[in-house]
Amino acid sequence: MIKFLFIALLITVLTVLVAGLRITIQDSIDLTFNPEFQLSNSQNEEKRLIQTSSSTAEWMTEEQVFGLIRNKIKFMDITDYRSLGTKYKAFKKHEFPVTPAFQDEVMPLINNLTTKYMRKNLEKFTSFRNRYYKSKYGAESSQWLYDQVVTIVKNSNYSDAILSVKQFPHRWEQKSIIARFQGSDDDKSNEVVIVAAHQDSVNMWMPSFGRAPGADDDGSGTVTILEAFRVLVEGQFRPKRSVEFHWYSAEEGGLLGSQAIASHYENLGVDVIAMLQNDMTGYVGKKYPEAFGIVVDFVDPDLTEFIRKLIKSYAQLPARNTKCGYACSDHASWRKAGYPSAFAIEGAFEDSNPYIHTSNDVLDHLSFEHMLEFSKLSVSFAVELSHI
Ligand code: BES
Numbered sequence: 001m002i003k004f005l006f007i008a009l010l011i012t013v014l015t016v017l018v019a020g021l022r023i024t025i026q027d028s029i030d031l032t033f034n035p036e037f038q039l040s041n042s043q044n045e046e047k048r049l050i051q052t053s054s055s056t057a058e059w060m061t062e063e064q065v066f067g068l069i070r071n072k073i074k075f076m077d078i079t080d081y082r083s084l085g086t087k088y089k090a091f092k093k094h095e096f097p098v099t100p101a102f103q104d105e106v107m108p109l110i111n112n113l114t115t116k117y118m119r120k121n122l123e124k125f126t127s128f129r130n131r132y133y134k135s136k137y138g139a140e141s142s143q144w145l146y147d148q149v150v151t152i153v154k155n156s157n158y159s160d161a162i163l164s165v166k167q168f169p170h171r172w173e174q175k176s177i178i179a180r181f182q183g184s185d186d187d188k189s190n191e192v193v194i195v196a197a198h199q200d201s202v203n204m205w206m207p208s209f210g211r212a213p214g215a216d217d218d219g220s221g222t223v224t225i226l227e228a229f230r231v232l233v234e235g236q237f238r239p240k241r242s243v244e245f246h247w248y249s250a251e252e253g254g255l256l257g258s259q260a261i262a263s264h265y266e267n268l269g270v271d272v273i274a275m276l277q278n279d280m281t282g283y284v285g286k287k288y289p290e291a292f293g294i295v296v297d298f299v300d301p302d303l304t305e306f307i308r309k310l311i312k313s314y315a316q317l318p319a320r321n322t323k324c325g326y327a328c329s330d331h332a333s334w335r336k337a338g339y340p341s342a343f344a345i346e347g348a349f350e351d352s353n354p355y356i357h358t359s360n361d362v363l364d365h366l367s368f369e370h371m372l373e374f375s376k377l378s379v380s381f382a383v384e385l386s387h388i
């Protein structure tokens with residue numbers, strides 16, 4: 001019996017390994033000149049165009065994409081967004097402030113932040129079996145999150161024209177969510193500042209059915225910005241330039257939700273002044289002293305310099321530069337569209353949460369105090385960049 005189980009296990013492991021290998025050695029498409037890259041998806045109905053490096057993409061089945069996730073191969077699903085960044089019209093370059101200047105407005109807001117709601121929200125958010133974008137649980141968790149944002153808005157006395165929330169639908173069930181403070185300055189009506197996180201989670205072994213609490217990835221970012229949003233609403237925040245909070249669907253599917261929204265904004269000609277991604281804000285690593293990880297690749301260097309200044313002014317932790325080494329989260333979709341984006345993570349990339357994408361990405365490994373520092377960054381980002 002034991003022998004039989006061992007052989008079965010061996011066969012499973014070999015199948016997974018071979019599937020992974022097949023993917024890496026498959027014919028690839030050179031993004032720089034291959035005309036097939038621009039072809040429609042008609043002969044490839046069930047396949048997706050998956051970019052695995054800066055210059056290559058391959059048509060893959062869902063099973064092959066699952067193989068990438070299992071083998072920790074980095075990818076972006078560019079099937080529907082092959083023109084992302086090609087229509088972008090260069091807006092006049094906005095300079096970021098030399099120094100933060102709205103302490104009087106930011107400080108009382110920050111003082112109203114609390115871990116209480118973050119904990120309560122994250123407990124519920126991690127109780128969905130998973131938040132995979134194609135699973136029914138992913139659709140349910142998205143609806144629950146939308147209801148929380150709506151409740152915060154309903155408890156305020158803003159008019160609908162000044163504070164609104166909407167669900168952004170996709171070709172899959174899990175919707176992205178966008179909450180918007182309408183800017184008061186008509187001269188800036190086409191401009192927006194974005195604070196974001198992704199709401200989906202994934203179990204790398206069984207994406208659709210496996211347990212994926214995604215407490216850190218990215219439940220932490222989700223509640224970090226929800227708490228920032230709550231204090232801004234309670235504080236009657238009224239920016240000159242519009243500010244939006246985004247909770248993306250399908251980041252784990254290859255940055256799908258953020259690409260859809262970035263490409264929509266690019267088509268509309270919206271002038272995105274700055275975008276800040278919050279993905280994994282809750283785990284304090286063991287290798288280095290506690291700090292913000294400031295991602296310095298696939299981001300805008302000037303905006304990144306400005307978030308260092310915000311951290312110095314408003315947070316209680318130092319900042320440490322780090323790199324993902326690839327387009328690891330939704331900031332990359334905005335950057336690809338041509339807009340300035342920045343990304344703060346829980347610490348150095350190599351010191352980040354080892355449990356992500358498994359059933360063990362749970363609350364016990366996280367620090368709410370650590371997350372709260374990121375809420376301070378989001379609040380100050382929204383205020384300082386929307387009044388100038
Ligand atoms: N949260 C991760 C990225 C990350 C990992 C940030 C470690 C900071 C530290 C993100 O959700 C993710 O899993 N990204 C994918 C790539 C994505 C394009 C599918 C990944 O890293 O494999």
Ligand code: ZN
Binds near residue numbers: 217252356357
């Ligand atoms: Zn992830």
